[in-house]
Amino acid sequence: MSSNESIMSKINQFRDDRNWRQFHNEKDLAISISIEASELLELFQWKSSTEVKDKKLSRIKEELADVLIYSYMMADNLDLDVEEIISEKLKLNEKKYPVDKAKNKNDKYTEL
Amino acid sequence: MSSNESIMSKINQFRDDRNWRQFHNEKDLAISISIEASELLELFQWKSSTEVKDKKLSRIKEELADVLIYSYMMADNLDLDVEEIISEKLKLNEKKYPVDKAKNKNDKYTEL
Amino acid sequence: MSSNESIMSKINQFRDDRNWRQFHNEKDLAISISIEASELLELFQWKSSTEVKDKKLSRIKEELADVLIYSYMMADNLDLDVEEIISEKLKLNEKKYPVDKAKNKNDKYTEL
Amino acid sequence: MSSNESIMSKINQFRDDRNWRQFHNEKDLAISISIEASELLELFQWKSSTEVKDKKLSRIKEELADVLIYSYMMADNLDLDVEEIISEKLKLNEKKYPVDKAKNKNDKYTEL
Numbered sequence: 001m002s003s004n005e006s007i008m009s010k011i012n013q014f015r016d017d018r019n020w021r022q023f024h025n026e027k028d029l030a031i032s033i034s035i036e037a038s039e040l041l042e043l044f045q046w047k048s049s050t051e052v053k054d055k056k057l058s059r060i061k062e063e064l065a066d067v068l069i070y071s072y073m074m075a076d077n078l079d080l081d082v083e084e085i086i087s088e089k090l091k092l093n094e095k096k097y098p099v100d101k102a103k104n105k106n107d108k109y110t111e112l
Numbered sequence: 113m114s115s116n117e118s119i120m121s122k123i124n125q126f127r128d129d130r131n132w133r134q135f136h137n138e139k140d141l142a143i144s145i146s147i148e149a150s151e152l153l154e155l156f157q158w159k160s161s162t163e164v165k166d167k168k169l170s171r172i173k174e175e176l177a178d179v180l181i182y183s184y185m186m187a188d189n190l191d192l193d194v195e196e197i198i199s200e201k202l203k204l205n206e207k208k209y210p211v212d213k214a215k216n217k218n219d220k221y222t223e224l
Numbered sequence: 225m226s227s228n229e230s231i232m233s234k235i236n237q238f239r240d241d242r243n244w245r246q247f248h249n250e251k252d253l254a255i256s257i258s259i260e261a262s263e264l265l266e267l268f269q270w271k272s273s274t275e276v277k278d279k280k281l282s283r284i285k286e287e288l289a290d291v292l293i294y295s296y297m298m299a300d301n302l303d304l305d306v307e308e309i310i311s312e313k314l315k316l317n318e319k320k321y322p323v324d325k326a327k328n329k330n331d332k333y334t335e336l
Numbered sequence: 337m338s339s340n341e342s343i344m345s346k347i348n349q350f351r352d353d354r355n356w357r358q359f360h361n362e363k364d365l366a367i368s369i370s371i372e373a374s375e376l377l378e379l380f381q382w383k384s385s386t387e388v389k390d391k392k393l394s395r396i397k398e399e400l401a402d403v404l405i406y407s408y409m410m411a412d413n414l415d416l417d418v419e420e421i422i423s424e425k426l427k428l429n430e431k432k433y434p435v436d437k438a439k440n441k442n443d444k445y446t447e448l
Binding site for chain 1: 252256258259261262263269270
Binding site: 158 | 255258269270271330332
């Protein structure tokens with residue numbers, strides 16, 4: 001079992017112990033990812049990264065982990081391999097953001 | 113190198129090829145995770161999971177991958193191990209949601 | 225003074241009493257609107273509208289008001305008239321969603 | 337009819353012409369507010385307020401108007417008066433953020 005499979009099995013154990021798959025349709029998982037992403041963002045509200053990242057590192061860890069846990073659950077629901085979809089998306093992004101156009105630019109691909 | 117380290121190194125290669133770390137402060141990464149989570153959620157707007165998950169699986173894959181990519185970047189910025197923070201958060205969640213109280217319940221821990 | 229101007233002046237009074245304009249740049253206001261929208265959404269997590277709207281009406285009121293307050297602040301920062309930008313956007317939406325194409329459809333305009 | 341009632345009636349006209357109330361349950365309206373808030377935020381991704389607010393003012397207007405339109409629809413669905421819920425929330429916020437504690441502070445009320 002790869003380390004990634006082992007993490008997925010811990011996550012599934014957690015939800016199956018509570019019999020939560022009955023609530024875990026993909027729409028509500030997408031809602032949940034969005035809510036947790038927003039709780040992560042809230043740590044930075046009105047502040048700069050440097051003000052926040054040392055003082056609130058343990059909170060950042062927790063909220064970032066929540067985003068990841070729900071994202072892994074969504075992947076598992078849809079039989080997706082986390083590392084595979086990341087690899088495939090990086091390939092798409094390489095086409096949207098070719099190095100010669102995108103280097104040192106903070107613009108969206110539609111504006112490059 | 114574990115498969116997870118290998119994914120992280122692909123992600124970092126992608127951003128370093130474009131010299132993007134100059135923009136990748138943690139606040140803007142948190143913003144980006146939130147934006148991508150919202151694009152994932154948009155696929156389900158006005159619809160049920162069952163209406164969406166077959167017809168839009170390739171779009172779901174892409175948006176979920178974007179959430180994961182920015183989450184991994186945030187982890188890398190802060191020297192966090194993705195699998196470790198997930199494991200630690202699951203332990204916290206086990207305390208917030210003890211099996212005997214949370215089984216078959218869709219309430220927040222503050223309302224159990 | 226219209227009722228809308230009177231609401232705006234209450235909101236501005238609230239932030240000026242606390243000398244908060246120093247923090248209220250438009251980027252952080254956009255972050256704040258997004259965070260409050262997410263807190264509103266959290267009330268519906270794992271549940272249906274009907275389960276939620278009676279039981280949590282007072283919480284819905286509060287979170288919806290927070291979305292509105294930050295939206296009005298953003299409008300005020302940029303010298304925008306709330307009712308005017310709504311009217312203008314409705315006109316744009318009428319073109320994106322012509323009645324004959326959009327009636328009884330829950331699809332995005334790009335898919336009509 | 338107050339100007340605010342007049343705006344609400346334009347918004348309702350728009351959705352009733354398309355017979356969209358069948359899709360406009362409160363959960364999906366909350367999702368929609370959150371999606372539009374995120375599209376507003378996306379305009380500021382990787383950038384500062386000053387870089388964005390002049391160059392993208394017309395896009396800001398549109399996205400902010402979308403947040404407001406869905407928020408007004410939610411209010412209308414639940415028979416809430418927009419100005420009333422704002423006034424009531426400002427009163428609550430005055431207690432959470434008393435002037436003497438909150439003045440010149442960018443901390444959450446739980447940390448004041």
